[in-house]
Amino acid sequence: MTGVTVVPAGVADAGELLTVQRAAYLTEAQHYADPFLPPLTETLDEVRSVLAGPTIVLTARAGHRLVGSVRARLDGDTALVGRLSVAPDWQGRGLGSRLLTAVEAACAGRVGRLELFTGAGSERNLRLYQRHGYRVVGYRSDPNGVRLAVLEKPAVGPARRHP
Numbered sequence: 001m002t003g004v005t006v007v008p009a010g011v012a013d014a015g016e017l018l019t020v021q022r023a024a025y026l027t028e029a030q031h032y033a034d035p036f037l038p039p040l041t042e043t044l045d046e047v048r049s050v051l052a053g054p055t056i057v058l059t060a061r062a063g064h065r066l067v068g069s070v071r072a073r074l075d076g077d078t079a080l081v082g083r084l085s086v087a088p089d090w091q092g093r094g095l096g097s098r099l100l101t102a103v104e105a106a107c108a109g110r111v112g113r114l115e116l117f118t119g120a121g122s123e124r125n126l127r128l129y130q131r132h133g134y135r136v137v138g139y140r141s142d143p144n145g146v147r148l149a150v151l152e153k154p155a156v157g158p159a160r161r162h163p
Helices: 009-033 044-051 095-107 125-129
Strands: 006-007 054-063 065-075 079-088 115-121 133-141 147-154
Touching: 006 095, 006 133, 009 044, 009 054, 009 065, 009 079, 009 115, 054 095, 065 095, 095 125, 115 125, 125 147
Parallel strands: 079 115
Antiparallel strands: 006 054, 054 065, 065 079, 115 147, 133 147
């Protein structure tokens, strides 16, 4: 995928990131008939707060345009990966895989495992994560009753403890 760079996000990216996130999750919300998925209801101030740290947030840019993003929050020995978002006109080109690989690399050596979740009926998402070595370890429901699949995989490299 030439011409696309994946770099850490900054607070100045908040507006663009939120726009791409909402566009990306709209089809997911339609699939579940749930307009209240957290990525759709997150506010600009909440995104700015996440970008201020310590969460790892990466963006993908095609030229000056933000076309995707992903997050990972470190929680003890686990990196909680979330909000993988790809602009609708960029979906199906491998950008989601590239972002997932990049966030895993950013977590390498810092945690022992990676965890994420997606809608249990989101077959395309499940296939993506399973291609990357994630396996379904359980199910739970979100506050609106949407059934979620919880996936995890071992992180690359030994986890180091940070003081």
